[in-house]
Amino acid sequence: xxxxxxxxxxxxxxxxxxxxxxxxxxxxxxxxxxxxxxxxxxxxxxxxxxxxxxxxxxxxxxxxxxxxxxxxxxxxxxxxxxxxxxxxxxxxxxxxxxxxxxxxxxxxxxxxxxxxxxxxxxxxxxxxxxxxxxxxxxxxxxxxxxxxxxxxxxxxxxxxxxxxxxxxxxxxxxxxxxxxxxxxxxxxxx
Numbered sequence: 001x002x003x004x005x006x007x008x009x010x011x012x013x014x015x016x017x018x019x020x021x022x023x024x025x026x027x028x029x030x031x032x033x034x035x036x037x038x039x040x041x042x043x044x045x046x047x048x049x050x051x052x053x054x055x056x057x058x059x060x061x062x063x064x065x066x067x068x069x070x071x072x073x074x075x076x077x078x079x080x081x082x083x084x085x086x087x088x089x090x091x092x093x094x095x096x097x098x099x100x101x102x103x104x105x106x107x108x109x110x111x112x113x114x115x116x117x118x119x120x121x122x123x124x125x126x127x128x129x130x131x132x133x134x135x136x137x138x139x140x141x142x143x144x145x146x147x148x149x150x151x152x153x154x155x156x157x158x159x160x161x162x163x164x165x166x167x168x169x170x171x172x173x174x175x176x177x178x179x180x181x182x183x184x185x186x187x188x189x190x
Contacts, residue, residue, distance in 0.1 A: 005043045013060055014052070024051070068092045068183040071112040073103045073129055074121030079147070079172065083116075086176035092183075100129045107139065113183045114143040116175075123157075130161050143182045145175075 007025065011018040024030035025041050030051045032043035045062070052059050059067075070092055072080055084094055095110050097103040098121070107115065115133060119126045126146065133139045146165040159165060163182060166175055 003045045005045065005048060007041050007043070010043050010048060013048070013062065014057060068114065068180075068187065069110050069112045070094045070179060070183075071103065071106050071110055071115045072096045072118070073100075073115060074098060074118040074126065075116060075147070076118065076120055079118065082172035083176055083179075086173060087179070091180075100125050100132075103129050104132070107133065111138075112142060113186055114145065114179055115139075116145045116147060116179070118147040119149050120147070127157055127161075134161050141186065143179075143186060145179070147175075 005013070007018050007021040010021045010030070014021065021030065021043075022041065025032055025043070030043060031047040032041055034041055049059065049062055051057075052062070068087075068091060070083075070087070072083065072094060073096075075083075075096065080094075080096055087094060093110075095106050095112070097106045103115075103117075106112075115129075117126045117129055130144055130146065133142060133144060143163045144161060146159075146162040147170075148165055148167045164178060
């Protein structure tokens with residue numbers, strides 16, 4: 001995963017001539033820096049992604065890195081629709097799974113930044129999914145959020161496997177903002 005690009009690499013991603021990228025850079029539209037003592041330009045990944053989004057250009061191979069990926073497991077339709085509405089399709093890709101088996105398959109193909117597990121699917125299954133994700137080193141950095149049923153108390157299970165838990169009923173806007181913050185932090189560190 002590259003973090004710094006040359007003008008030639010940016011040209012390939014944007015499907016334009018390297019000279020065009022140089023013009024974008026020199027005019028200040030595409031931010032970056034010059035290598036000291038030379039005319040070579042370098043463009044950090046986050047500046048390139050911002051530039052592509054601002055100009056409505058396809059992200060291409062950067063799309064995976066730029067978008068936050070969320071997997072909702074066992075979430076009720078009201079939660080799914082409100083999160084879809086609040087997260088924004090330009091910044092987040094949201095997939096859904098209804099069972100532990102489906103969650104495993106989805107996690108394998110999506111490689112989510114955040115997994116939201118709704119305890120409405122059953123406490124045992126929700127905990128099993130969370131434990132399986134935590135055991136797999138591939139998902140060690142994945143953010144886990146548990147949505148506890150209003151009648152479900154938090155006693156009897158290790159809450160440390162979750163980064164966050166929300167008790168129903170909760171404000172969907174608060175959940176969306178928390179996901180945005182946690183995924184944003186994760187993306188900055190990688």
